[in-house]
Amino acid sequence: xxxxxxxxxxxxxxxxxxxxxxxxxxxxxxxxxxxxxxxxxxxxxxxxxxxxxxxxxxxxxxxxxxxxxxxxxxxxxxxxxxxxxxxxxxxxxxxxxxxxxxxxxxxxxxxxxxxxxxxxxxxxxxxxxxxxxxxxxxxxxxxxxxxxxxxxxxxxxxxxxxxxxxxxxxxxxxxxxxxxxxxxxxxxxxxxxxxxxxxxxxxxxxxxxxxxxxxxxxxxxxxxxxxxxxxxxxxxxxxxxxxxxxxxxxxxxxxxxxxxxxxxxxxxxxxxxxxxxxxxxxxxxxxxxxxxxxxxxxxxxxxxxxxxxxxxxxxxxxxxxxxx
Numbered sequence: 009x010x011x012x013x014x015x016x017x018x019x020x021x022x023x024x025x026x027x028x029x030x031x032x033x034x035x036x037x038x039x040x041x042x043x044x045x046x047x048x049x050x051x052x053x054x055x056x057x058x059x060x061x062x063x064x065x066x067x068x069x070x071x072x073x074x075x076x077x078x079x080x081x082x083x084x085x086x087x088x089x090x091x092x093x094x095x096x097x098x099x100x101x102x103x104x105x106x107x108x109x110x111x112x113x114x115x116x117x118x119x120x121x122x123x124x125x126x127x128x129x130x131x132x133x134x135x136x137x138x139x140x141x142x143x144x145x146x147x148x149x150x151x152x153x154x155x156x157x158x159x160x161x162x163x164x165x166x167x168x169x170x171x172x173x174x175x176x177x178x179x180x181x182x183x184x185x186x187x188x189x190x191x192x193x194x195x196x197x198x199x200x201x202x203x204x205x206x207x208x209x210x211x212x213x214x215x216x217x218x219x220x221x222x223x224x225x226x227x228x229x230x231x232x233x234x235x236x237x238x239x240x241x242x243x244x245x246x247x248x249x250x251x252x253x254x255x256x257x258x259x260x261x262x263x264x265x266x267x268x269x270x271x272x273x274x275x276x277x278x279x280x281x282x283x284x285x286x287x288x289x290x291x292x293x294x295x296x297x298x299x300x301x302x303x304x305x306x307x308x309x310x311x312x313x314x315x316x317x318x319x320x321x322x323x324x325x326x327x328x329x330x331x332x
Contacts, residue, residue: 038209039064039245042329043089045071045080047322049114049252049295054079055325056114057295059213059248060103063183063206064330067091068104070179070186072202072213072248076325077118083326096125104182105130106166109191109215110199111140120145123154123165131155131166134188136198138168174234176205183207189234191217192225194264201231210238211331213248216295218264219274228274236281239289245331248323250295254305265295268309279316287317290331294323 045058056075062068067090071077081095090098099122106119108131119131123146131141146155146166154165171177176187185205191214193199199215212235220228238244252265259270266274271293279286293310296303310320323329 037064038207039330039332040204040206040209040211042211042246042323042331043069043080043084044323044325044327044329045074045084046076046118047294047296047325049250049297051298053117056117057215058115058118059323061184061204061211061213064332066183067102068182069102070182070184070204071103071106071119072204073109073115073215074106074119075114075117077122080118080326084328087326087328089326089328096122099125100127103129105132105169105179107186107188107202108133108137108141108200109202109213110193110197111137111145112216115215116141116145120151124152126154126165128165128167130169132169132171132186134173134190134198134200135170137200138170141166141168171200176203189231190227191215191231192220192223192227192264193217195223195225197264199264203235208243209331210235210244211246211248212244214250216250216252216264217266218262219266219270221273222259222262222270223264229277232274232278232281236278239278239282240285242285242288244289246290246292246329248292248294251293251306251310252295252297254302255309256305265297268306268313271310272313272315275318276316284316287319289319291318291320292323292329293320296322 043060046056048055057073058075059072060069078095081098085093142158146153147159153159154163156164156167171188173190176185187203189201191199193216201214204211251271253267255267255269
């Protein structure tokens with residue numbers, strides 16, 4: 009006699025099977041946790057741009073840029089953020105994948121140097137970014153070919169995953185989705201902004217970028233137009249954006265970076281698009297370049313120029329940020 013399975017059980021099995029085919033988006037509530045592994049633009053090689061992002065309740069992080077890996081993980085482990093104190097084990101088991109905004113060394117050196125101790129995983133970037141890894145970094149004359157393409161012998165530790173601008177992709181086992189946007193970083197060179205989604209919450213991380221006016225571009229304007237509705241609906245929890253130099257640096261010498269003046273020029277444009285709602289989104293200033301008084305000057309100049317009441321923060325290496 010055939011066993012009759014109740015229809016409720018069948019539906020439950022179907023739902024369970026379908027959920028198993030997704031990137032596990034139900035592992036946590038809305039929001040994000042962010043661990044800055046490095047926050048500066050140089051010269052200190054132990055504190056260069058790299059941000060771990062995960063959904064709350066998940067131990068699987070994506071790494072947005074990878075200027076510093078080991079030192080940042082070491083400091084985070086000392087604060088008991090992870091279950092182990094071994095930075096190499098954390099890198100192997102808790103970093104799910106890498107998203108590189110552009111191939112400059114202050115955004116890639118940590119990944120390159122720590123690649124021998126890593127596990128196999130995906131390396132995402134615009135095709136122009138991945139080409140630099142294939143031709144310049146993961147070669148036997150420069151280091152070793154840890155990629156899955158290029159100069160033999162091919163070690164196949166990192167699988168190159170080219171991104172398509174404005175196309176959202178799921179990241180397996182994280183609950184996160186990523187949409188890349190092209191930025192101008194000294195024309196004709198490209199950088200990238202990553203819009204990270206967890207359910208209906210968003211985080212925006214920008215790699216190095218110049219302002220539209222100086223770059224003679226509309227890339228930031230296009231990005232602001234895309235995220236403005238998310239800000240109005242209070243879905244965009246934070247923007248991570250660079251300010252590399254203070255206002256004393258001439259626009260001709262910025263080489264695709266922002267100053268406090270230029271940051272506020274762009275934020276005013278975004279605030280107008282959001283009808284004044286931008287003050288509800290946290291703004292994290294990153295990638296400050298080193299000099300005797302640069303950071304002090306930048307903070308003072310941003311504070312003086314912040315006439316629209318933005319909530320501005322400065323991330324600290326290995327200090328957990330919770331966005332709800």
